[in-house]
Amino acid sequence: MRKLFFTGLLASACLISPDAISAASMFDITGYIDGLYTAVNDQDPHENNKFEGKGEIDFNSVAMEGRVTGLLDLNYFVESNGNGNGPEEGNYFLDNFAHKDIQVEQAIARVNIFDGVGLDVGQFNSDLSWEGQDPVDLYQTTHGQLFNFYDQQTSLYGNDVIGAQLNTNLKKANIRLGVVNDIGNAKSAQSLMAMVKGEVFNGLQMEGSVITQRHQAGNIYDVNGQYTRGPFLIAAEFMKPEREVKYGWSSTVHYDFGESYGLSGRVDRLHYTTEADKHETTSYTLAGIWRPKENFDVFLEYRAYNDGNVNHSLTLEALAMFL
Numbered sequence: 001m002r003k004l005f006f007t008g009l010l011a012s013a014c015l016i017s018p019d020a021i022s023a024a025s026m027f028d029i030t031g032y033i034d035g036l037y038t039a040v041n042d043q044d045p046h047e048n049n050k051f052e053g054k055g056e057i058d059f060n061s062v063a064m065e066g067r068v069t070g071l072l073d074l075n076y077f078v079e080s081n082g083n084g085n086g087p088e089e090g091n092y093f094l095d096n097f098a099h100k101d102i103q104v105e106q107a108i109a110r111v112n113i114f115d116g117v118g119l120d121v122g123q124f125n126s127d128l129s130w131e132g133q134d135p136v137d138l139y140q141t142t143h144g145q146l147f148n149f150y151d152q153q154t155s156l157y158g159n160d161v162i163g164a165q166l167n168t169n170l171k172k173a174n175i176r177l178g179v180v181n182d183i184g185n186a187k188s189a190q191s192l193m194a195m196v197k198g199e200v201f202n203g204l205q206m207e208g209s210v211i212t213q214r215h216q217a218g219n220i221y222d223v224n225g226q227y228t229r230g231p232f233l234i235a236a237e238f239m240k241p242e243r244e245v246k247y248g249w250s251s252t253v254h255y256d257f258g259e260s261y262g263l264s265g266r267v268d269r270l271h272y273t274t275e276a277d278k279h280e281t282t283s284y285t286l287a288g289i290w291r292p293k294e295n296f297d298v299f300l301e302y303r304a305y306n307d308g309n310v311n312h313s314l315t316l317e318a319l320a321m322f323l
């Protein structure tokens with residue numbers, strides 16, 4: 001995905017004190033600040049002419065022999081004039097956020113069982129859709145309908161789950177097997193999850209996954225892949241839940257024009273099956289990306305969402321990614 005990694009170690013802190021040296025050398029710190037302006041959102045006129053802000057700081061402990069490693073992601077959200085009622089589709093505020101919120105997105109302890117096999121325990125991103133969770137993972141401003149569907153199934157923020165997973169890295173594949181709290185919060189129930197992803201040949205990555213749950217849409221099966229060649233990327237995803245939605249699919253195309261400009265297009269569709277809701281929803285998203293600085297992206301996105309009526313949205317986003 002588009003994710004950028006930062007490996008700075010707070011070098012300047014080394015000038016402060018020996019305590020600061022040991023604290024600084026224990027963590028890699030990554031983060032971003034994300035400003036979003038919605039000019040138009042036909043689906044929810046409360047969103048028109050509105051600013052939102054979001055930030056994240058991630059502490060990744062440095063692997064040291066004989067120690068368990070950990071990851072802590074902290075998020076900050078603020079809306080200037082939102083109604084705070086959520087959930088709202090098409091932006092980051094998919095859970096019940098009020099005007100502002102600070103929360104733990106991920107808190108994981110990673111135990112290395114032996115080379116290539118680890119056990120993750122805690123709260124973590126399930127990674128169960130092609131699109132990533134954070135704005136730095138996206139090729140446009142908004143998430144697509146498939147990611148949002150997973151988000152709505154999981155009671156936690158985004159695609160987060162709580163539990164444990166075995167995480168095995170083979171030469172060209174990653175296999176995960178997990179037991180987590182039921183993603184829809186069913187009482188005394190667990191969800192089982194399994195995922196295999198890997199490189200089929202140079203440039204082509206494929207992923208298959210399943211997660212179970214007692215209620216809501218039931219078990220969800222997903223297969224997705226992406227092919228990259230130089231500045232060009234094409235991706236496709238197919239999702240098959242047990243209930244509520246018959247199936248959903250999505251495709252994204254992205255092209256980088258040199259180092260400073262990019263263009264992305266996405267089409268996605270959900271086919272609902274519930275008696276009260278037998279229809280299809282389709283969205284078309286077009287985004288231009290300008291990168292004036294190495295760690296600063298500006299997105300301009302137009303999205304048309306058709307659920308029988310066509311709703312338009314226009315958003316502008318500034319995303320700074322830094323230490």
Ligand SMILES: [Ca+2]
Pocket residue numbers: 056073105133134
């Ligand atoms: Ca995150």
Ligand SMILES: [Ca+2]
Pocket residue numbers: 095150151152153154155156157158159160
């Ligand atoms: Ca969720």
